[in-house]
Amino acid sequence: MKPEPTKHQNITSIFNPFTLATASILLVGLVLISVVILFFGRSPAPQTGSLPEVTLIPAPTLTPKVVNPTRTPTPTPTSIFFLPEGVVGVGIYVQVTGTGGAGLRIRKEPGLGSEVIFSAMDSEMFLVIDGPVVADGYTWWHVEAPYDRNRNGWSAADFLTPIKEEAD
Structure with a gap:
């Protein structure tokens, strides 16, 4: 029968060089993966600035020319006459x-x-x-x-x- 390992022997068997190398590689890999996810895995934050605005500039136009109205002659009233009763005429x-x-x-x-x-x-x-x-x-x-x-x-x-x- 084998004697029971002592407490000191249990700890040294856990920290043997192979176990330490494997744990170190896993720890470095975990840190690298965390860094990659932290910096490259995120989508860029949405920009809060406003979109550019389109400004329409109208084409140049001709300057309107002021035309002074010409004086229109006052119409002279036409004489209205009535046909005597019993006479044929336009509108009768x-x-x-x-x-x-x-x-x-x-x-x-x-x-x-x-x-x-x-x-x-x-x-x-x-x-x-x-x-x-x-x-x-x-x-x-x-x-x-x-x-x-x-x-x-x-x-x-x-x-x-x-x-x-x-x-x-």
Whole structure:
């Protein structure tokens, strides 16, 4: 049987040269790994500075030229006249009369030789929009139906009677 090792022998067996060399290498390696992680393993701290700002500089423009306004002449008031009651004129509503039921030929142009566009019946109402033109012994007015702007043409004044406006 072997004698029990003494306390001093136990300590020297732990600190033999091979054990010390291995422990030293492990300790140096651990320190190196810690240094590498400490300095190189971290991501760089975010920068707290502001981003650069873009400044737009407008292109040069022409200097506006001041134009003095020219004096505009004061318009002279036009004389407003009213047609006597019972007279045909531009802006007056008229009614077809005196055709004996035959109707009034509405023509493309003033004059008896002009093309007939349509026939207007007795009592049909029109607005006078142009005229008068004298041709072939008649006074001609350009009339238009208030309900259909396409229904317009020239009519002899002898068959048109102004419509009286009713008093309010």
